[in-house]
């Protein structure tokens with residue numbers, strides 16, 4: 617039997633807690649990793665736990681910059697030749713009322729949460745293999761809006777639309793899906809006002825925060841053959857908060 621080629625995954629925001637769980641799961645599946653983040657120090661520390669450069673590349677990558685995405689694509693091409701999975705998970709969550717949002721805040725949120733997804737996919741597009749899969753981490757905020765998080769929610773809503781558009785354009789070679797997490801217990805949510813956090817837990821039927829590994833397992837599903845007829849979909853992973 618011919619030996620199967622090892623699969624390659626690019627994960628952005630890979631110093632983040634959700635991305636790290638995704639990387640750990642992919643690593644267990646023997647998938648080669650290209651991990652990127654703007655926080656080079658934390659990224660390097662994490663990548664060092666996953667093996668040498670032949671299995672795991674760590675690249676400083678500001679997702680808001682197209683030239684950084686092109687550099688990531690060049691490194692991928694040089695190291696592995698192609699890409700089977702892209703997980704867009706870099707994100708910035710800001711708490712700002714409408715009166716507080718300045719032009720710079722707005723632009724920064726759009727640049728990281730929305731442009732970053734587009735730039736990464738655009739740069740890696742020529743490397744996508746037949747049967748490849750892209751998973752964009754959106755948010756419950758992008759589905760139904762979020763009080764005092766308008767730039768974030770708007771950008772994440774854009775990610776959902778981008779997902780459905782690219783699912784059409786990249787088919788049948790590549791599937792493109794999104795996940796909309798609810799409240800997941802990572803440092804991103806530590807900044808949430810304690811009263812709002814408690815109120816959201818109270819209105820979550822499962823009565824708790826989600827864990828990063830509970831998002832990773834859904835990413836893994838969307839990348840697997842078990843999801844081979846799914847594209848343009850967004851999965852809600854929020855303990856039922858969405859239906860309340």
Ligand SMILES: NC(=O)c1ccc[n+]([C@@H]2O[C@H](COP(=O)([O-])OP(=O)(O)OC[C@H]3O[C@@H](n4cnc5c(N)ncnc54)[C@H](O)[C@@H]3O)[C@@H](O)[C@H]2O)c1
Nearest residue numbers: 629631632633634654678679705706707755799800802804
């Ligand atoms: N934690 C939640 O409750 C929750 C809910 C819904 C959606 N999400 C989404 O899940 C994804 C992962 O979030 P997390 O909870 O693991 O948060 P996290 O803060 O642990 O990870 C986010 C990562 O993004 C990186 N990042 C920020 N700006 C960047 C930039 N310009 N370029 C590259 N990397 C950058 C950060 O350095 C960090 O490592 C994000 O897209 C977030 O919006 C999280």
